[in-house]
Amino acid sequence: MELMKQIWDMAQKDIKRIVLPEGDEERTLVASQKIKENGLAEVTLVGSESVIRSKAADLGVNLTGINIADPETSDKLEVYVNEFYELRKSKGMTIEKAGKIVRDPLYFGTMMVKVGDADGMVSGAVHTTGDLLRPGLQIIKTAPGVSVVSSFFIMMVPGSKYGEEGMLLFSDCAVNPSPSSEQLAAIAIATADTAKKLCKIDPKVAMLSFSTMGSADHEVVDKVRAATERAKELRPDLLIDGEMQLDAAIVEKVASQKAPNSDVAGKANVLIFPDLQAGNIGYKLVQRFANAEAIGPICQGFDKPINDLSRGCSSDDIVNVVALTAVQAQFDK
Ligand code: ACO
8 A cells, every 4th residue: 555655664764663562462562573574663562571572482473673671670660650750740649659550561651752762652452542542641741732632544445536536534533532622623733734744645624514514503513613713713724624514525516516615625635523423433434334444543642652553453553553653753853
């Protein structure tokens, strides 16, 4: 696939350090060897060193050139515990609690990224999205000037003419259950910027609803309308329009009837969903019914990149998300 090749090329040009906290998980171990062999990132596996080595031996995975960080024996543990305590003491954290929490590989890996011992983190082959996001939100937090962490999927729909020859970005499908209009505007802007930087496309952003340009009235439509206005006000340089239905967003003929004056309708390649239920259901519908490849969820808005995997992921999916995370880390410089 062309986009992933482009991402691999970018990752290989400037090697970043990516931590994988599910270090003893089988697909993760297999992926770590592929990442090393393809020069996509310098990998650190977090977990019990003896368990990681024994599982790798069972799987025939060569760990040469792959780092292992065992929270129980790491000489960095104390630094991470103290730093975590400092970060969270205003929220009631004690040094004793911090000592227990940071031994959790997800928190340990997040602390590695926080203090600069790694450039990014990828997890989620075993843990849920919330398990990954919570330490990220508590420790890494948002990048300067960014109000909300969100996520996007790159959807590749085979044989489709919609979007960018079948490629579209969908957001937010994984993080914010019920974004406010202000947050929805921030999500639209972040996804447009991501589309430009990562996918090298000119974003045309549709703010999705069950209403097109005032065809229906409801408070949930008002939210999308307000978000559209806010996003346009904040970033007049971007092509963002709404509110609009999905067909008006991507089908030129429908757009010419329902939104004839829009420069986005009929041509949208970035779809912003009004809430997480719509976004999560939406991407899965396209993935299953249209046989689309769904790359993600990729997080955006963190101060340093951390990304989630689907628990059904393959080792190749892990390799690709690590490459994407490494490229995001390059943008962070
Ligand atoms: N952006 C920035 N900061 C945030 C965000 C956000 N989107 N959400 C929460 N925070 C901050 C809070 O301000 C808080 O900061 P503080 O502790 O320093 O004050 C911290 O993060 C924790 O906030 P909580 O509200 O306590 O966190 P919560 O327990 O609600 O968890 C989470 C946040 C994990 C993102 C939650 O909203 C969630 O579970 N989202 C849905 C995840 C999910 O299940 N996705 C669907 C599956 S994914 C898939 O199918 C691909």
